Amino acid sequence: xxxxxxRSVGAxxxxxxxxxxxxxxxxxxxxxxxxxxGVGAPGGQxxxxxxxxxxxxxxGVGxxxxxxxxxxxxxxQQKRPxxxxxxxxxxxxxxxxxIGSASWSCTITGLVEGENSFTVTARDFVFNASTLTGxxxxxxxxxxxxxxxxxxxxxxxxxxxxxxxxxxxVPQVQIGxxxxxxxxxxxxxxxSCPLSGLLPGANDITVTALDPAGNLSxxxxxxxxxxxxxxxxxxxxxxxxxxxLALRIAVGLRExxxxxxxxxxxxxxxxxxxxxxxxxxxxxxxxxxxxxVGLLSF
Ligand SMILES: [Ca+2]
Ligand SMILES: [Ca+2]
Numbered sequence: 249x250x251x252x253x254x255r256s257v258g259a260x261x262x263x264x265x266x267x268x269x270x271x272x273x274x275x276x277x278x279x280x281x282x283x284x285x286g287v288g289a290p291g292g293q294x295x296x297x298x299x300x301x302x303x304x305x306x307x308g309v310g311x312x313x314x315x316x317x318x319x320x321x322x323x324x325q326q327k328r329p330x331x332x333x334x335x336x337x338x339x340x341x342x343x344x345x346x347i348g349s350a351s352w353s354c355t356i357t358g359l360v361e362g363e364n365s366f367t368v369t370a371r372d373f374v375f376n377a378s379t380l381t382g383x384x385x386x387x388x389x390x391x392x393x394x395x396x397x398x399x400x401x402x403x404x405x406x407x408x409x410x411x412x413x414x415x416x417x418v419p420q421v422q423i424g425x426x427x428x429x430x431x432x433x434x435x436x437x438x439x440s441c442p443l444s445g446l447l448p449g450a451n452d453i454t455v456t457a458l459d460p461a462g463n464l465s466x467x468x469x470x471x472x473x474x475x476x477x478x479x480x481x482x483x484x485x486x487x488x489x490x491x492x493l494a495l496r497i498a499v500g501l502r503e504x505x506x507x508x509x510x511x512x513x514x515x516x517x518x519x520x521x522x523x524x525x526x527x528x529x530x531x532x533x534x535x536x537x538x539x540x541v542g543l544l545s546f
Contacts, residue, residue: 288430325524359386387461391417392437394467395455401507403524409453410440411467418455424452446473474510476522477546478536482511486539494533504528516546522546 294518356366364384371377391414398409405427413419413434413474420431421441424485432441443451451473456466480493494512496502515525522535538544 253335257542265318288496310471361386364494373546390463390465391457391459393457393465398469398471401474401510403510405446413457415440419455429449448473448475475522476514478514478539480508486536491533491537494536498529
């Protein structure tokens, strides 16, 4: 059995090539044939259909490319000894005469989304028949793919992305920064991917899923990483006004935005490096003030 997978909405063309000459007479064995089976790779399938001596059918490597909608062609090449007439059938009967090798083809129309089974039958002049079956799978649907919401802005150089994907597909994760992603792990229809080396600023993330027919799905998100630097403004350097703002927040006179909270929540410090807790209080105001006057550096 051959199995083609294509994503085109148009003509599906399978080109076959016979494995070689088959000397002898009667019902021959398609010697040298590489029996076709299995599912082809994305972006063009590898299987061919050939007919050997005495109408024997074989299969092997061929081409399958899609373009158009729901129309397909099966082509093959037939090899047979002198005097043998054969008929190949794939949807319609075709009679091939002559000596030596010949080709056959058959256009298949009306392919539907999903699997389309077909049978090719060859008969020789004494009605010995051989049959080859195969499946043409038309897949025009992009695979299901989701990306769970990512908290942004956020602190830290490492995060883990999660989401769902169509079973059997491993999504790819790309980051538009120097950060690294992967490896992607999949369990059923759930996937996850660790991110490391996230740098302050925007980290644009794109997740893609490619099905065997070449249909692509993608989702994007942006992850803004903020370092606790005591600089509420996010630009320039920490100044005395930042220490005062931290103080106002500490005593409840001001509510920080999420971005301000990530910049201003610097304390406590561990070995001189911010190891923030869950609040901005006097310790944060003092740490920022110490940085401004040069007593701390972080
Ligand atoms: Ca699909
Ligand atoms: Ca704090």
